[in-house]
Amino acid sequence: MSDPTSARPRTWFITGCSSGLGRALAEAALNAGDCVVATARQPMALAAWAATVPERCLLLPLDVTDAPQVQAAVAAAITRFGRLDVVANNAGYGLLGAVEECDDAQIRRCFETNFFGALNVIQAVLPRFREQRAGHLVNLTAAAAIANYPGFGAYGAAKAALEALSESVRAEMALLGVKVTLVEPGPFRTEFIHRSLERASQRIPDYDRTSGKFAAVLKAIDGKQPGDPAQAAAAIVAMVHSGRAPFRFPLGRYMVKKLRDRAAELAKAAEEGEAVAAAADFPAGT
Numbered sequence: 001m002s003d004p005t006s007a008r009p010r011t012w013f014i015t016g017c018s019s020g021l022g023r024a025l026a027e028a029a030l031n032a033g034d035c036v037v038a039t040a041r042q043p044m045a046l047a048a049w050a051a052t053v054p055e056r057c058l059l060l061p062l063d064v065t066d067a068p069q070v071q072a073a074v075a076a077a078i079t080r081f082g083r084l085d086v087v088a089n090n091a092g093y094g095l096l097g098a099v100e101e102c103d104d105a106q107i108r109r110c111f112e113t114n115f116f117g118a119l120n121v122i123q124a125v126l127p128r129f130r131e132q133r134a135g136h137l138v139n140l141t142a143a144a145a146i147a148n149y150p151g152f153g154a155y156g157a158a159k160a161a162l163e164a165l166s167e168s169v170r171a172e173m174a175l176l177g178v179k180v181t182l183v184e185p186g187p188f189r190t191e192f193i194h195r196s197l198e199r200a201s202q203r204i205p206d207y208d209r210t211s212g213k214f215a216a217v218l219k220a221i222d223g224k225q226p227g228d229p230a231q232a233a234a235a236i237v238a239m240v241h242s243g244r245a246p247f248r249f250p251l252g253r254y255m256v257k258k259l260r261d262r263a264a265e266l267a268k269a270a271e272e273g274e275a276v277a278a279a280a281d282f283p284a285g286t
Helices: 022-029 045-049 069-079 103-130 153-176 211-221 230-244 253-279
Strands: 009-016 035-040 057-061 086-089 095-098 135-140 176-184 197-199 247-251
Touching: 009 022, 009 069, 022 035, 022 086, 022 230, 035 045, 035 069, 045 057, 045 253, 057 069, 069 103, 086 103, 095 103, 095 153, 095 211, 103 135, 103 153, 103 176, 135 230, 153 176, 176 230, 176 253, 211 247, 230 247, 247 253
Parallel strands: 009 035, 009 086, 035 057, 086 135, 095 197, 135 176, 176 247
Antiparallel strands: none
16 A cells, blocks of 8 residues: 555654754755754754745744643644644653663653653644554664663663553553654764763762763763764654655664674573473463
């Protein structure tokens, strides 16, 4: 069956467009001839950029943790463009520190944005997608969701929760014409490390060789990451335009290796634990 949106420009709703992959994705979609609803906490910072294509770009203020504001933004987007075709959950930030070093408020804020914020958007757009019997939900996660690092406990857990949620949404919407894709980027040369990374509220020296070492690695690679945001954004737009919807869409060589290493680890665990696992069942036929 052909993609019903292939003959007309798509309308994208993208969160977290102020910088990084969100900004690159909005630019790539506009360059492809699509319409974009670009949201950010402070969208006026994008005013000059959006003014170059005012007929195809709508800027909206959005804090994804504010559910009523999310509902209002989705309604405004549909009022302006008539429908939504692609919704990209990109808004988020990192929390760096050992689990013990992060206070409760920090961890909850991390989940509020990275998981519950995305959930707010998903719950706001799914009724529209169901009504249309079409739509593509694109959730951006992270390498930490596949196999986590010391110092990224809360951040990786929130992104892993988003991945698990997306698995269910994909299954629930499969017969309703709605596609779901997890975009899993490796390290990309954005401002994430020095702009979107909160540090733990305390430092415990016992973690210097684990989470502290990881923090030093992040600092060392800042500005030297191998991933090109513009190329990543172009790949996402091309994937959407192709009509395909792979559930996992890794970006960057690092991410491909990460997935392969995780797959090998899980296969080894299944093989080594098979006999004990099988013995935990009732005998066959009982």
